[in-house]
Amino acid sequence: MNGNLLNEKVRKLIGRRLITQEGKILPVDKTAIQRYCESCGNLNPLYLDDEYAKSGPYGEIVAPPTFFWVPFRACAGEFLPVPQGTDTPDIAELKELFELWLGFDGEEEMEFFAPVRLGDTLTYDREVVDVTEKKLKSGPALFITIRMIVTNQKGELVCIDTLRIFLWR
Amino acid sequence: MGKAELYFEDVTEGMELPSQEQSKISMTTIVKFVGGSGDYAPIHHDVEVCKDRGLDKPIVMAPLKEALLERLITDWMGTRGVLSKLTARFRGTDYVGDSLVIRGVVTKKYAVGGRNCVECEIWVENKERGERTTTGKAVIYLPAKTAK
Secondary structure (H helix, E strand, C coil): CCCCCCCHHHHCCCCCECCCCCCCCCCCCHHHHHHHHHHHCCCCHHHHCHHHHHCCCCCCCECCHHHHHHHHHCCCCCCCCCCCCCCCHHHHHHHHHHCCCEEEEEEEEEEECCCCECCCCCEEEEEEEEEEEEEECCEEEEEEEEEEEEECCCCCEEEEEEEEEEEEC | CCCCECCHHHCCCCCECCCEEECCCCHHHHHHHHHHHCCCCHHHCCHHHHHHCCCCCCECCHHHHHHHHHHHHHHHCECCCEEEEEEEEECCCCECCCCEEEEEEEEEEEEECCEEEEEEEEEEEECCCCEEEEEEEEEEECCCCCCC
């Protein structure tokens, strides 16, 4: 069972585009920003206080930079044939693609450009850019790199996210 | 909490950012972040799933640690600071009940392409185990005192 994970079939998945939740992403609203900020204890008034944000560099409330994932993740649970609550859709999608069972986040690099503003509708373009095999203590694992380009409804670049995940049997 | 200004001239290489602590992360904190972020993976909130995977307790999710690293920076960089890049490497596991200390240090400052850039090494320390469970880097742009 513990064979070579990086076979030809897996290599062919490099370049594969992943689920984008297109058509299901909701516009950013104050409730979503406030809930995110309170949940991680980031109470910066630039994100929460209309009056303060008006006189700040953006002229209005903006979301914290790492918020870009939230509208995407809010579409959880509907789009893949996995039992409810087994996994997040993107991890479940990768496991199905690579026929592996367990996974965890290895590292993430986020580069931020235009801020996320109230009313923005974000678009997520995701692609498997690399797959390598590594030997962990528990056995061989695939190290998968996914690049996600996030843009807004004005076509502005919001974020380039590079996420590396380990998957194994 | 983001109200003071931080200028490029005020920053020196080697200076430490004010550290922050998240003491004894509770299940309530995790559940709030599940709601706030949408990270529903059951390994972070479902004790039965954790037991099936050989874990005593749910584990703290990576996006929460990234949000804590982000807060360290955004609290420090002032109203006109801009977070350009944030990277995080998840080296170790943090569990519900653990206390985390978030720290940073300025590693470089330089001007390039009309921007005043500051790079910081940032990390999350697990107090219970005395190890850095998440390491990372931030790149920030700061305003200059001399500019308008």
